[in-house]
Amino acid sequence: MGTYLAKRLLLIVPTLIGAAALVFVIMRVIPGDVALLIFGGDTAGQIDAKQLADMRHRLGLDQPLVAQFGTWLWGVLRFDFGTSLWTGRPVIEELLVRLPLSLELALAATLVSVVIAIPFGMLAAVRQDTWIDYVIRVISIGGLAIPSFWVGILCILFLVIWFGWGPPLEFTPPWVDPWANFQQMVWPVVTVGYRYAAVTTRMTRSTLLEVLREDYIRTAWAKGQREWAIVFRHGLKNAMLPVITLIGTEFAFLIGGLVVTETVFTLNGVGRFVVDAVAHRDYPVVQALVFLIAFGFVIVNLLVDLTYAWFDPRIRYR
């Protein structure tokens, strides 16, 4: 296990440096000069050339690209992601303000999806090719087809028409007023959770179907065990490993879900922060957020792989 862990941790380093380099290059090929944008436009004629040169110098844009990348990477290592061009505050500060909301949304959506997906996926597998299976399959394929921003819009249409609901102006953390927080978060959680649950349900169904055809399941039937014991004790336990992996890899979908859902519900979270930063061409923020999301994704995948290795000894010794 130790060697495996060390190997995986070492592999993260080049991936992250590569991701940082990619983000850096992407942000540097933006057409238009960032220094010009700060002065409020792409029209160079009206701006004093000296002022522009000063601004370039202040932003470090007159340095060679490699030096700029080095400076940025050194900053990243010290958790210094620069300051937002839009608000003038440090990126990390802006991020910490928005993180609790997005974290709550992500965790609640994951929890909801697991609570829904595993029982329904199991039911569909155990009752394969019956109407129960068909209904669950159609609902879960629907979850993959329906865009989450549209689910959000439908929730808003419903709430506005029937309850005269208006979007919340400010986020109430759960430790301040749990009920107000619940009211704010329940629909966004449903919106993100539906898609997440759809993917997990399909995975649970197909892995459980595979496991239920194994020889040891036939042995358990032959021993005269009850169905629930076979499904839970022998089936589900062995079907859970790919599902756990999936919950981790679906983290990418979750981030995408957060971006659109927070925009639909006008929630001031990290996802909306990305969209706003992109719209304002606030490149230090976009650069930092895209890198941090990639970082989070790599870490979550590592944790998932480690859980997997911990569950399944065959992987540990590879």
Place this chain on the structure above:
Amino acid sequence: MATNYPLTHAMASAELAPRLTVAEEVAKFIREKPLGAAGAAIILAMMAVAVFAEALAPYDPYLGDYGAQFARPSADHWFGTDEFGRDILSRIMYGARIALFVGFTASFAGCSLGALLGVISAYYGGKVDLLLERLMDILLAFPQLILALAIASILGPSVRNVVIAVSIPVIPRAARVVRATALSVKENVYVEAVCALGASRPRVILRHIVPNVMAPYTIILTAQLGGAILAEAALSYLGLGTAEPTPSWGLMLSGSAPSYAEKAPWIGLFPGIAISLGVFGFNLFGDSLRDALDPKLRGR
């Protein structure tokens, strides 16, 4: 002992499995995969609407009619009108063009480039493989929508740029799948044989390996189609895809839809149904195709 009945292999297989006509093949697919056939029907209907939009659409999708703002769904405007009085049904019909164009070109471009990289990675192995694999790892570390968002933000909103933004995240996913198959194809004796005959590397790759990885390529291509349509809708919704007044389904839902929830809920309703139905069709068809092409999944 020789028989006086010369039975060739071709004759035997012709005897065992009579060749089906195209109509019989289609009937067999409908019988065996009803959900897949339903998906194919949705896709065909969508294509027909996109191709014949001029003839089918009752109104000009760009033309506003300020006398008919927020008209309810009626015999004149089946799906109602939007805040500019534009007919929603006509805009949805023209929107099918953007959705299909972006869906097909982005997944085709992304999957083809990814497949080529996957085959090269598998065939050359060693340092080339290591380098390409790390590059794909890095690309995979970015969630699809975030990568598309970053690319779209650089390129600015336009249909061509959406295609680029949507296709790049597809590359590593296709490369992964195709590389795995190419690794086993490469070990076949016939590949060794053409190498021994002195075939050049590009010839071995293009003539002997690429045709044998077409099954996973087709699977990943159809699997990505629905996703590409969703990605286009999401980018347009966020204001980074196609720009007004182009009729795009995602764009039709952005901005105005929730703010007119009370006054005109149909603005937010029908484009969403169009997106969901289209993606649903591609997913159903893709699932059935995967089942048919992947023997491990048969009968599930």
